[in-house]
Amino acid sequence: MNNKIRSGAMLMLLWALLLSACSGAATPGNSAGGDGAPGMTDSEGNAQPKAGGIITYGYSSPFQGLFEPAFYEGDDDLYALEFTTESMFAVKDDLTTVPNIATWQESEDHITFTFKIKPGVRWHNGDELTVEDWKFALEVIASPDYTGPRYYSVEMIQGVEAYHTGKATTISGLTVIDPYTLRITVTSARVNTIDNLWSYPMNKKYYTGIPVKEMEDSNQMRVNPIGIGPFKITSIKPGEYVEMKRFDDYYKGKPLLDGVLYKVFDDKQIVELFKQGVIDIEDAPRDAYKQLKNLDNVNLLQTPELSYEYIGFKFGSWNNKEEVIKMDNPKFADKRLRQAMYYALDRASLIKNYSYGLGKLVETPIPGTSWAKIPEDQINQYPYNPDKAKELLNEAGYIDIDKDGFREDPKGKPFVINYDGMIGSTMAESRTEAILQNWREVGLDVRLNGGTLKELNPFYDAVESDDPTIELFNGVWGLASDPDPSGLWRKDDPWNYPRWSSERNEELIRAGVSMKSYDKEYRKQVYYDWQKYINEEVPMIFVAERESIIPVNKRLQGVHVNSMSAIIEPAKWWIKDVD
Numbered sequence: 021m022n023n024k025i026r027s028g029a030m031l032m033l034l035w036a037l038l039l040s041a042c043s044g045a046a047t048p049g050n051s052a053g054g055d056g057a058p059g060m061t062d063s064e065g066n067a068q069p070k071a072g073g074i075i076t077y078g079y080s081s082p083f084q085g086l087f088e089p090a091f092y093e094g095d096d097d098l099y100a101l102e103f104t105t106e107s108m109f110a111v112k113d114d115l116t117t118v119p120n121i122a123t124w125q126e127s128e129d130h131i132t133f134t135f136k137i138k139p140g141v142r143w144h145n146g147d148e149l150t151v152e153d154w155k156f157a158l159e160v161i162a163s164p165d166y167t168g169p170r171y172y173s174v175e176m177i178q179g180v181e182a183y184h185t186g187k188a189t190t191i192s193g194l195t196v197i198d199p200y201t202l203r204i205t206v207t208s209a210r211v212n213t214i215d216n217l218w219s220y221p222m223n224k225k226y227y228t229g230i231p232v233k234e235m236e237d238s239n240q241m242r243v244n245p246i247g248i249g250p251f252k253i254t255s256i257k258p259g260e261y262v263e264m265k266r267f268d269d270y271y272k273g274k275p276l277l278d279g280v281l282y283k284v285f286d287d288k289q290i291v292e293l294f295k296q297g298v299i300d301i302e303d304a305p306r307d308a309y310k311q312l313k314n315l316d317n318v319n320l321l322q323t324p325e326l327s328y329e330y331i332g333f334k335f336g337s338w339n340n341k342e343e344v345i346k347m348d349n350p351k352f353a354d355k356r357l358r359q360a361m362y363y364a365l366d367r368a369s370l371i372k373n374y375s376y377g378l379g380k381l382v383e384t385p386i387p388g389t390s391w392a393k394i395p396e397d398q399i400n401q402y403p404y405n406p407d408k409a410k411e412l413l414n415e416a417g418y419i420d421i422d423k424d425g426f427r428e429d430p431k432g433k434p435f436v437i438n439y440d441g442m443i444g445s446t447m448a449e450s451r452t453e454a455i456l457q458n459w460r461e462v463g464l465d466v467r468l469n470g471g472t473l474k475e476l477n478p479f480y481d482a483v484e485s486d487d488p489t490i491e492l493f494n495g496v497w498g499l500a501s502d503p504d505p506s507g508l509w510r511k512d513d514p515w516n517y518p519r520w521s522s523e524r525n526e527e528l529i530r531a532g533v534s535m536k537s538y539d540k541e542y543r544k545q546v547y548y549d550w551q552k553y554i555n556e557e558v559p560m561i562f563v564a565e566r567e568s569i570i571p572v573n574k575r576l577q578g579v580h581v582n583s584m585s586a587i588i589e590p591a592k593w594w595i596k597d598v599d
Contacts, residue, residue: 082259
């Protein structure tokens, strides 16, 4: 379910408060376009595409420079990767997975998958893509020395656990039949094996001699990265820009554009930069919505994001040795406290007043467009209700004993909660103050941790490392097309930032990918039950499903966006009136 993170830590991860986000594209170069779900939009087209020209794709903050799909952590690097890399599979507008470079056959017991890839696909350095490159990527992610966050995408393969723990030197479930055929055997039947399986190759020859633990800092990843996509990287100025030029040997045909400049700009200047034609396309921040909408030279595309904004409680920490969460923080153990904080938050006003109405209320972590989304009348909607919040707090023993306006804990001790968020839009500070004020009005002393919002990297570092001062944090998760919560919600998921789980949670997540779940109605009911459980337990407060705005200069044609990405088939993009 996770797919995008840091824009720092993330698949999922982009999530930082009020940053234009996680396109749900949670994976680079993974969208196929085509007919599908409603609400998809295109820029103005033309029947006579022209070749030539360079366009500029803007981004709002310095990128990390992890230009390899298996290692990137957020949208900052993802946007460059979507021009330079491609997946073995593609995801259409309707969120179904279809063949791209690879086709597959599945055994009757759903355990063995035989993949065939297209011959003649070239890497940017001229090497031909073979299944050895895909197998190599799977081995890198399974390695004990792998430093990235995507182990969940290979753990279903037979022999991976032994390989990951150093008990085996090969992965028994991977068999190369010939240069274009790979057989993968999984440990058990899972209805979403194809959706979860890692599908991005790494050039095995290119990384020869580089230990897995050193790959993240290698020149192959940070200085001269290569891919198989329509554009290849020619120059990188760390954290500032990436220059890409057309890859003439792209397997789907020569791209129309001469090149792409991926460049970091100050979002405070975004409207003027689009007005001047400096930027051609960007996933824009919400505070620029009204002004961008009025620009004559811009088409403003809008699409629901495959993501949700949340406020997470910290229930514990990550145990590096055992690679599981440890629920060792009892501060939020009483769900009545968590439910009270939900009722006390005026989420509708937050969307209206601070997000320009670009979003809708959500009560579970499965997107509203999903077939697995539970009907709203089957779950609690947690409307803004301060009186209900006070009632729950009183019931749980949080009482204002000393009459200073703030409640003490059930033991009569001062009760203070730290809150963390990220610097983002121009309204980030006022929005944060509105959130804190909602809780203060019901007697909860919630304070901004350190007295200020954090920059992106320090924020992610603190949340990921379980800094003991982090107790309540505001984030956004991008999602994958399949509703399986694995990757974000299990006890052994590093991206489970709240560090929360339970036996019932684990049981339902397993059931959702079991053999029985090949019956779609059974699987749907499992996810209904899971959502009811999450809705009652409130391991986090779900704030809103977000909506992306993508301004596109009218000279740029062929742009198609959906909930997965704003960069779909960029080889077909072209510039009107190049000369």
